[in-house]
Amino acid sequence: MTSWFLQKHDYEWMREFQNSRPSGKIVRIIVALSMINISAMSFTSLFAIGGPTGTAATALTLTLCTVNLIIAALWVLRPFPGRLGVVSFAIYSDLGVAAALSVLDLRNALLGCVLYAVIGAFVTFFLSPRWVVAHLIFASGIAIGFAVAIYVRGDMDTITLLVQTDVVLLGIMSVPVTSHIFLTTLSADARSSKLDPLTGLLNRRGLDAALEDLWPRGRREGQCAAVIVVDIDNFKSVNDIHGHDEGDAVICRVAERLTMHVSRYGALGRTGGEEYLAAVVTSRLHIDALIHGIRRALHGEGDSVPVTVSVGAAILYAESPLWTTSTDTVNTASRVADSMMYEAKASGGNRVVTTLI
Structure with missing residues (x-):
């Protein structure tokens, strides 16, 4: 695990790979559609029971929806980004989801933490192991924070709260680490199959x-x-x-x-x-x-x-x-x-x- 955590992540190789393959455009479209879907859910929450209430909460939700749509357009219109782009996107996504959930009813917010599983998929495929761990710590902390707040307020019986929290945490944490280890090994093998073992040049x-x-x-x-x-x-x-x-x-x-x-x-x-x-x-x-x-x-x-x-x-x-x-x-x-x-x-x-x- 230590070697996995400390290994370098080749962001440039990933950028070039995605931009040189037809599948790269499909990936960008999927990311854009995910952002559009999240915007649609956030906008719909304005009319739902337990959704954002008050001027500040409504303004925050509408702002996040607008920014998400702009980012979605950039994913479609621009090439796949390098290190700065993918890291910035992941950080914004984590913080943006936290901000959007913070104006919801606590029970809805806990359920909404499953969105971190979607972000986790992106982080797993395109970021380094250290960012994967950082994402998991942040996302789990947000979910646990909402669960603790629900417990303190007594909005849900303890058994139901434990079950729901466990389901959310399972969705957030179960796939990213094991998938990232597998994908890292697979991509390393793929890169090495294209290299001359003596010189490190391309074969x-x-x-x-x-x-x-x-x-x-x-x-x-x-x-x-x-x-x-x-x-x-x-x-x-x-x-x-x-x-x-x-x-x-x-x-x-x-x-x-x-x-x-x-x-x-x-x-x-x-x-x-x-x-x-x-x-x-x-x-x-x-x-x-x-x-x-x-x-x-x-x-x-x-x-x-x-x-x-x-x-x-x-x-x-x-x-x-x-x-x-x-x-x-x-x-x-x-x-x-x-x-x-x-x-x-x-x-x-x-x-x-x-x-x-």
Whole structure:
């Protein structure tokens, strides 16, 4: 449990995952519909027995309804948010429900605490373990507070109160922790299945997933795109002379430096023993400098085992016919880039060969 509680939560991965999948839009619509439903219930409570009474309580309820509808619209119209967005939404939801319940009859307020189960589902799926625990403590505290107030006022017999409180707490607490542990394990396995175990770079499967979003974005923004293949020259001799441990160290060092050089512009993966593939999207003015800067970025004066690389790249300008006529632009560009890399090797290695497609 300690390791689960302390583990890092990858909010950025979750944001990118939700925004790159059709299911992400469905999730946002479900959240929006939940907010609309809560607004409808709050508004209806104004006309119910035991609902808000008085000017202040009515104004608070109407304000919360309005804010909820605005937030619902944002969920539909905006992409899935990052850490600040999901955390802020969860905090607002917890506090907003508490505020809405505070103006109800105590018995209705206790029953209304089951809404925290809905918020708990969101927190379970999209926030860290620490936020899950914080939500459970807050929600349970609110429910217990209402139960204590009912007991003090004598509004309900003790047995009925205990049963209702237990049912509410069961709804609030039973699912989130166990579900979050399961989902965390599942998502970690899903992420690791897309990573190369030695370097931590994307593998071929991970690259394919990353490019589903990157390539269409390049088209929409009118940017240049390139697929770049990088292969370490004479790598077999590194293993033969220095051993496989040193060879692995070289592979990891090249991966780290490539990451620093190209990752902000797209996706980078390891596609073979000593071969890497990068797909990048950037401006026409920058694309050539980015590609030709790879050899310099990988060079280190103090390297115990210095190596050179051969680089091949296939470049697509915004007006390239492949953007619209090819059904498999990435694979076509990858094959061309691979042939350019072999051309660089055939010319002696330690060079860059590019072509427009």
